[in-house]
Amino acid sequence: MNFIEINNLKKAYKLTEVVNIPHLAIPVGESFGLVGNNGAGKTTLFRMILDLTRPNYGEVTSKGIDVRQSEEWKSYTGSYLDEGFVIDFLTPDEYFHFIGDINHLSKGDINEFLDAFAEVFNNEIIGKKKYIRDLSKGNQKKVGIAAALMVNPEIILLDEPFANLDPSTQIRLKKYLIEIKQQKQVTLLISSHDLNHVTEVCERIVVLEKGEIIHDIRTSQNTLRALEEHFAV
Numbered sequence: 001m002n003f004i005e006i007n008n009l010k011k012a013y014k015l016t017e018v019v020n021i022p023h024l025a026i027p028v029g030e031s032f033g034l035v036g037n038n039g040a041g042k043t044t045l046f047r048m049i050l051d052l053t054r055p056n057y058g059e060v061t062s063k064g065i066d067v068r069q070s071e072e073w074k075s076y077t078g079s080y081l082d083e084g085f086v087i088d089f090l091t092p093d094e095y096f097h098f099i100g101d102i103n104h105l106s107k108g109d110i111n112e113f114l115d116a117f118a119e120v121f122n123n124e125i126i127g128k129k130k131y132i133r134d135l136s137k138g139n140q141k142k143v144g145i146a147a148a149l150m151v152n153p154e155i156i157l158l159d160e161p162f163a164n165l166d167p168s169t170q171i172r173l174k175k176y177l178i179e180i181k182q183q184k185q186v187t188l189l190i191s192s193h194d195l196n197h198v199t200e201v202c203e204r205i206v207v208l209e210k211g212e213i214i215h216d217i218r219t220s221q222n223t224l225r226a227l228e229e230h231f232a233v
């Protein structure tokens with residue numbers, strides 16, 4: 001079964017087309033990596049999947065339902081695209097409990113999840129009484145990604161999850177994403193400029209160029225080298 005299906009999707013700003021995808025299907029349980037140079041249309045595509053940006057033509061369906069027609073997908077979708085996704089006048093503790101409450105998680109569940117993230121948080125996030133807006137960019141991102149993962153989503157969308165994170169956190173996050181994919185059959189969509197990480201985490205890589213899919217690759221031993229060659233122009 002396809003989790004996400006995209007048909008004849010087009011988005012233009014003024015006269016410039018920034019996304020043009022005739023068809024794309026992402027099956028349940030797939031780890032899908034989106035790569036492309038600056039301005040290729042990756043974020044715009046993710047925003048249309050999350051109904052934050054409306055296409056000019058075409059549709060995105062989640063479990064067969066047009067994301068514009070129903071709110072149902074919001075209950076099983078976790079996402080973090082940018083700092084606009086968090087409530088920055090809360091402390092991380094307040095924010096995690098707020099998100100946990102509206103998703104009917106118990107205090108115990110929330111604390112258990114936060115404990116599992118302790119290594120990633122590196123003692124800089126929980127119990128610090130600092131507003132999210134006063135955290136560093138990397139720590140804000142950790143809060144946003146953790147909150148997206150905390151609600152046990154069936155599908156997770158992360159835009160540039162590794163950017164701005166220190167190397168240790170990048171490696172921990174990568175391991176965590178690989179683990180939840182294996183243990184929980186989560187469908188994972190990530191965009192990344194980090195070809196190393198994205199090929200390690202994702203079994204499928206789509207290359208976007210000027211809004212169009214120019215490669216759709218099943219990840220193999222050769223994928224990293226092929227991508228490096230592709231972008232080395």
Ligand SMILES: Nc1ncnc2c1ncn2[C@@H]1O[C@H](COP(=O)(O)OP(=O)(O)OP(=O)(O)O)[C@@H](O)[C@H]1O
Nearest residue numbers: 013014018036037038039040041042043044045193
């Ligand atoms: N709200 C907007 N108004 C006008 N143009 C926009 C808007 N949002 C995006 N664009 C344009 O759409 C194109 C695609 O942008 P997008 O952010 O989707 O690319 P990206 O692949 O995510 O890039 P990056 O890797 O730099 O994050 C760019 O040319 C961008 O300037």
